[in-house]
Amino acid sequence: MYKWLLAWRYLRTRYLALASIISVMLGVATLIVVNSVMAGFANKLRDRLRGLLADIIIEHRSDSGFWNVEQKVKQVYEILGDRVEAVSPAIETFGILQFSYPHSREVITRPVLVIGVEPSSRARVGQFAQYLLNPEHQKNPEHCLEVRGETARRFRKVMESMRRRMDWRSMTYGKLDPEELVRRFDPGQNGPTSPFDGDSEAPPLPPPPTPPELPPEMREPSGIILGYSIATCRKPHAQVVDAEKDYFLLRPGDRVSLMLLTSFDLPGHDGTQGYPRPMEDTFVVTDLFKSEMSEYDARLVFIHLRDMQRLRGMVNRAKALYIKLRDYRQDAAEATRLLSESDAFPPYSYLVQTWEERQGSLLAAIAIERGILNVLLFLIIAVAGFGIFAIFYTIVVEKTRDIGILKSLGASHTGILGLFLSYGLFLGLVGAGLGTTLGIAITVYINEIEQALAYWTGQEVFNRSVYYFDKIPTDMQLSMVLLVNVGALFIAVLASVYPALKAALLHPARAVRWE
Amino acid sequence: MPNSSILLEARDLHKSYHKGRHEISVLRGVDLRVEEGELIAIVGASGSGKSTLLHLLGTLDVPDRGEVWFAGRRVDRLSASEKDRLRNCEIGFIFQFYHLLPELTLLENVLMPAMIQCSLWSWWLRRWEAHRRAWEWLDRLGLRKRARSRPQELSGGEMQRAAMARALMNRPRLLLADEPTGNLDLQSAQEVTALLRDLNRTHKLTIIMVTHNWELAQQADRVLRLAEGKLTPLTEPRNLSAALTCGGASP
Numbered sequence: 001m002y003k004w005l006l007a008w009r010y011l012r013t014r015y016l017a018l019a020s021i022i023s024v025m026l027g028v029a030t031l032i033v034v035n036s037v038m039a040g041f042a043n044k045l046r047d048r049l050r051g052l053l054a055d056i057i058i059e060h061r062s063d064s065g066f067w068n069v070e071q072k073v074k075q076v077y078e079i080l081g082d083r084v085e086a087v088s089p090a091i092e093t094f095g096i097l098q099f100s101y102p103h104s105r106e107v108i109t110r111p112v113l114v115i116g117v118e119p120s121s122r123a124r125v126g127q128f129a130q131y132l133l134n135p136e137h138q139k140n141p142e143h144c145l146e147v148r149g150e151t152a153r154r155f156r157k158v159m160e161s162m163r164r165r166m167d168w169r170s171m172t173y174g175k176l177d178p179e180e181l182v183r184r185f186d187p188g189q190n191g192p193t194s195p196f197d198g199d200s201e202a203p204p205l206p207p208p209p210t211p212p213e214l215p216p217e218m219r220e221p222s223g224i225i226l227g228y229s230i231a232t233c234r235k236p237h238a239q240v241v242d243a244e245k246d247y248f249l250l251r252p253g254d255r256v257s258l259m260l261l262t263s264f265d266l267p268g269h270d271g272t273q274g275y276p277r278p279m280e281d282t283f284v285v286t287d288l289f290k291s292e293m294s295e296y297d298a299r300l301v302f303i304h305l306r307d308m309q310r311l312r313g314m315v316n317r318a319k320a321l322y323i324k325l326r327d328y329r330q331d332a333a334e335a336t337r338l339l340s341e342s343d344a345f346p347p348y349s350y351l352v353q354t355w356e357e358r359q360g361s362l363l364a365a366i367a368i369e370r371g372i373l374n375v376l377l378f379l380i381i382a383v384a385g386f387g388i389f390a391i392f393y394t395i396v397v398e399k400t401r402d403i404g405i406l407k408s409l410g411a412s413h414t415g416i417l418g419l420f421l422s423y424g425l426f427l428g429l430v431g432a433g434l435g436t437t438l439g440i441a442i443t444v445y446i447n448e449i450e451q452a453l454a455y456w457t458g459q460e461v462f463n464r465s466v467y468y469f470d471k472i473p474t475d476m477q478l479s480m481v482l483l484v485n486v487g488a489l490f491i492a493v494l495a496s497v498y499p500a501l502k503a504a505l506l507h508p509a510r511a512v513r514w515e
Numbered sequence: 516m517p518n519s520s521i522l523l524e525a526r527d528l529h530k531s532y533h534k535g536r537h538e539i540s541v542l543r544g545v546d547l548r549v550e551e552g553e554l555i556a557i558v559g560a561s562g563s564g565k566s567t568l569l570h571l572l573g574t575l576d577v578p579d580r581g582e583v584w585f586a587g588r589r590v591d592r593l594s595a596s597e598k599d600r601l602r603n604c605e606i607g608f609i610f611q612f613y614h615l616l617p618e619l620t621l622l623e624n625v626l627m628p629a630m631i632q633c634s635l636w637s638w639w640l641r642r643w644e645a646h647r648r649a650w651e652w653l654d655r656l657g658l659r660k661r662a663r664s665r666p667q668e669l670s671g672g673e674m675q676r677a678a679m680a681r682a683l684m685n686r687p688r689l690l691l692a693d694e695p696t697g698n699l700d701l702q703s704a705q706e707v708t709a710l711l712r713d714l715n716r717t718h719k720l721t722i723i724m725v726t727h728n729w730e731l732a733q734q735a736d737r738v739l740r741l742a743e744g745k746l747t748p749l750t751e752p753r754n755l756s757a758a759l760t761c762g763g764a765s766p
Contacts (some may be wrong), residue, residue: 001638002630009618405614408575409628409681410603412596509576512610513566 002406003415007422010395017427020391023384024431024488025438031377031484032439032476037446038373039480040473042366048293049362051127052300053355054088054322056335058345064263065091065319066349075344076323083331086124089318091116091308095260097230097301101249108249110230112301114260116308119144125324128302132225133288134252145223145304147284222307224256224283228290229298254285258301262313279311381488385495388427392499396420403503404511413504420500421493428492432485439484440476447471521584522721523549523572523689528581529744530567541567543744545581551688552719554712556726556735558749563741565725566693572723573606573691574598586688603632607682609724611694613674615666621677622662625649628684645684652680656710672703679710683720690714692724696731704728 011017058076060066069089076087095114100107120142123129129141137144232246250256261276283303291297309315325331332354339345339352356363396403403416411419442449450461450472462472528545531538541564549555559565570576572583574590583591590601602608615624629645630638638645653659656676666674675695682690692711696704708731714720724731732738738749 001633001635002627004635005623005630006616006618013618401614402616405610405616406627406631407599408573408602408608408614410599410601410631412599415599415631507576509567509570512570512575512614 002411003419003422006419007426010399010423011426011430014395016391016395017423020384020388020427020492021431021434023387024381024428024492025435027377027381027384028432028435028484028488029439029442030380031374032436032481033442033446034373034377035370035480035484036439036443036474036476037472038370039475039477042370043475044473045293045366046363047127048291048296049359050355051130052291052293052296053358054125055325055328055332055355056323056339057353057355057358058321058323058339059351059353060319061349061351063093063319065314065317067317069316069318072318072321072344075342076321076339079338079342079344080323080325080331080335083325083327083335084323085326086121086324088118088121088125088322088324089305089320090122090322091305091312091314091317091319093260093308093312093319095258095301097226097256097258099250099254099256111299112227112230112258113299114258114308115300115302116305117302118305119302122322125322131289131291133228133290134286137287144225144287145302147221147223147286221284222281222304223286224258225287225289225302226250226256226285227297227300228288229294230301231285231288250285252285252287255282256285257282258303260311262311263317281307281311283307378487381491384431384488385491388424388492388495389499392420392424392496393502395423396499396503399503400506400511403506404508404513407506407508408512416506417500417504420496420503424493424496424500425489427496428489431492432488435488436481436485440481443474443476446474520550521548522551522553522586523547523723524582524584525568525572526582526584528568528571528583529579530564530571530576531579540744542571542578545741545744545746547572547739547746549689549721549723551721552715553737554715554722554724554735556724556732556738557741557746558726558732558738559741564744565741568741568746569691569693569723569725573608574601603628604685605688607685607687607690609675609678609682609690609692609695611697613666613671613678613698615674615677615681617666620663620665621658621669622646622649622653624666624677625652625680625684627681632685649680649684652683653677656680670703671699672706675699675703675707676710679707679714683714688721690720690722690724692722692726694725694727696726696728705730707731708734 066072073087073089077084092113092115095112097110097112098107117128119128123141129138129144132138132141132144134144231250232248234246257280259278259280262279263276289297289300289302291300305318309317323335325335336352336354336357339350340347345352406416406419453461525545525547528542528547529540530542531540533539545568547568557565557568567576571578571591574583574593577591581591582589585601585605590598593601615621616627619627626645626649629641629648633641633645650659650662653662656679658673658676658680661669661673661677666677669677675698679695690711695711696707699707708728711722711724711731712734715722724735726732739746740749
């Protein structure tokens with residue numbers, strides 16, 4: 001009983017202990033804030049990465065991808081059964097985007113990653129629709145790449161005028177009758193186009209004829225969705241609080257030119273081994289894509305899968321299948337195994353990965369960064385521990401006579417030890433309690449604090465152009481707060497062990513005589 | 516085995532200290548027998564080893580040689596925890612500089628031996644009884660109104676009376692007082708002297724006190740002089756006066 005009473009009184013009366021409390025408090029608060037912000041960033045990053053991909057990705061190893069998309073999708077459903085929620089085929093390739101800035105007429109060229117998607121199924125496997133700026137497209141993503149109404153009419157008019165003015169060398173494949181395309185390129189009729197297809201018994205592919213050129217006015221305009229950073233640029237002196245921080249270089253309805261290469265593995269038109277040829281087409285911007293990940297927003301453009309197939313000569317082919325599972329946590333491992341072991345997706349032709357495996361190095365880097373930062377920050381509390389040690393040592397020397405008195409009254413070694421350990425525990429508890437309160441308060445109001453700092457200093461503390469997050473993301477986990485508190489208490493008690501032992505082992509007669 | 520009426524017995528106690536390379540022999544064969552209810556005064560010059568002897572008798576220190584018996588039990592060789600229990604329940608200490616704990620109120624200081632005796636749970640059960648006893652002693656020693664005060668707010672006499680209340684809290688059989696009036700003014704010293712005599716008479720409390728106070732020493736049943744590491748009895752007032760003034764000690 002006396003241990004708790006004295007420890008409590010020491011805590012209230014020894015102002016020297018305040019230094020220990022403050023150091024523990026600052027350490028705990030810093031750990032909570034940094035962990036919450038890092039967890040917030042990591043979670044947002046994971047959400048974005050997962051949203052951009054899907055739970056499981058089946059990717060064909062060859063550039064020409066696999067044939068008969070519908071059948072492959074069907075096979076996925078057969079293999080995984082009820083575990084599958086949605087499947088979406090896709091083709092990814094690099095391209096060059098060109099557009100002219102309406103005011104200056106300057107031609108701007110950007111290297112981009114072009115993704116051919118089926119909008120409706122793509123929206124079901126990830127968060128594709130959520131990242132579109134047009135609310136209408138968010139609700140009905142299947143129409144997000146369609147150019148309709150006045151925009152389509154305007155497009156046709158512009159195309160016609162361009163045709164008259166220049167040698168229209170692009171649109172080699174143009175809009176062909178689908179049956180004609182299937183007849184020419186479909187390996188179901190002509191055998192596999194790729195040695196990776198695994199169908200060795202199919203007859204060899206005859207050389208395809210040179211595709212006819214179609215007049216552009218016959219073509220329907222195709223839509224394209226651009227990454228937000230491609231279509232915008234940040235105003236030089238934009239403030240944190242400004243609603244409009246970006247200039248729009250392109251808006252929906254504007255035309256852009258996209259150049260990419262035909263598939264590498266498809267045979268050439270003269271019957272020899274295929275070689276890629278540049279293809280160019282004009283698209284109409286239908287929407288912008290803002291994932292708040294600067295790297296993706298500055299690089300990704302989406303076109304319809306059929307446009308991608310047309311441009312790359314990959315009729316009825318796709319490069320990857322994106323699969324959404326009903327319960328990712330429960331089924332991911334089993335689904336990956338089933339797909340990898342199935343005959344439909346042999347490992348020499350297909351790479352089956354979960355989104356975490358696909359982004360493994362990035363996620364691992366984040367985890368390592370977080371771990372190292374935690375170790376470094378925990379050193380702050382360790383420094384506080386040394387502070388407690390020094391202060392405790394001083395207090396024990398100062399209280400030597402009191403220790404002697406207590407021993408003359410019958411206090412045991414363990415009692416004195418317990419007294420000073422309790423004192424350390426109280427210091428840790430108060431410091432950790434105050435630190436937790438401060439840490440939670442800073443985490444909850446971090447955006448307001450950041451804005452106030454930006455206002456006072458005139459410097460943007462959190463650069464939104466890097467992540468395009470409107471707010472600093474935070475994620476405060478109860479387990480993390482508890483762990484930090486337990487760690488702080490452990491260090492506080494640990495730091496008081498030696499001084500407490502010294503106090504406990506004091507010779508009572510010498511302690512009583514201490515001046 | 517000591518006589519049953521003997522409460523405390525010291526046999527051939529030796530104690531020396533090391534100061535650098537030098538060994539200072541403080542006690543060189545002290546023999547002492549204290550009967551139950553006796554009031555004994557030990558006088559001697561400063562540095563003669565009086566406090567050392569009290570610490571040995573109170574098990575705060577261990578002799579280099581010799582034995583200490585308490586109530587028929589040899590106590591100098593007890594384990595640390597047994598000595599702790601003995602000091603808590605059977606022996607009370609009073610010091611010259613009161614040695615109250617400054618962070619606690621007077622009442623809490625008085626309650627301290629009872630708190631040390633109890634675990635958290637047993638204190639919860641026995642706290643009212645302990646409080647009653649503490650208030651009794653505070654009443655008896657005229658400190659009721661000062662019970663909630665901190666030691667630094669009290670006079671020397673009040674602090675010493677509070678230290679006495681604390682020493683008596685667990686009803687010890689032996690009270691060891693190390694110059695209890697040494698730091699008090701004349702009036703407070705007389706009050707404390709009268710209290711000690713009263714406690715000895717009414718409660719049959721055995722008291723051994725080290726003192727330079729002539730008046731206090733005169734109240735004792737026996738006065739012993741510690742000189743050159745040995746205890747010798749003093750019976751004549753003339754000798755007492757000489758013993759008290761020896762070594763420049765003040766009365």
